Amino acid sequence: LGHPNSLGTFMGMLGTLMFGFTLFRKTFISSALFGIATASCLVSVLLTISRGALSAMVMGIWTVVSALFHRYLNLKNFTILFLGSLLALGLFFVAADTITTRFLGEQDAVSDIQYRGLYNEEARMMAADHPLGVGMGNFSTYSWLKYGRAVSLNEYGTQAHNLWYLTLGELGYPGLIAFIFYWLRCASIGVPFLFRRNKGMIYAAAAAATAAILIGHIQFMLQLSYRQTSIFMLNKILLGMIVACWYIDRDTRREERALRAAQRNPNALGRL
Secondary structure: OOOHHHHHHHHHHHHHHHHHHHHHOOOHHHHHHHHHHHHHHHHHHHHHOOHHHHHHHHHHHHHHHHHHOOOOOOHHHHHHHHHHHHHHHHHHHHOHHHHHHHHHHOOOHHHHHHHHHHHHHHHHHHHHHOOOOOOOOOHHHHHHHHHHHHOOOOOOOOOOOOHHHHHHHHHHHHHHHHHHHHHHHHHHHHHHHHOOOOOOHHHHHHHHHHHHHHHHHHHHOOOOOOOOHHHHHHHHHHHHHHHHHHHHHHHHHHHHHHHHHHHHOHHHHHHO
């Protein structure tokens, strides 16, 4: 993780996943362990002073609460949510000066985003000149050779921070279309778990992993982090969890349908 923002993104995604298990676990002790892990991730995000990562983690926690709190409605989770809110407010209070300076005073976020838009403009120009892309890993080279100068960058060679534009520049329109289908497929598998009412562990794990991927992807459109090994592998682990839960859920529902059919037809019960 070569940049504090990347560390913040990683810890924000991990904290979102941990909070899902905090709500799922049945005892105070086991929930407290995952809650401590979540709090540790929040502290790490605050220490990186990453605006995007902090906003993403808050959004991730909110998504997990929205998806899971009503499924595991009990005194333990009310207590954890109350104490967790107090702890978070305490951390924000202690770090108020740093957070305020970072969000409002140290750097103009609007100007920063506008400057990053020049990287996206480079990608559009690359795709216009090379519809099949300039090649994986060649964005920086072409920025130095031509496009950084064309969009008046202060320093040439920086890759597009938006993952979609980076894909467009390096892999062209075919690569971008393939990437769109890839993420649409991931969303079609994971997002439904956010709305399921089942209380099994696989549903909590899949919902929390989906929330973590969603907030990570928001960061991938703002911060150059997706291709860093740690974050890339974390994404694959989260996707693997979601797909595994999807297969378990599918097989379970098939067995339940077969059992119901067998109960309606007693002669078929012996064939199960």
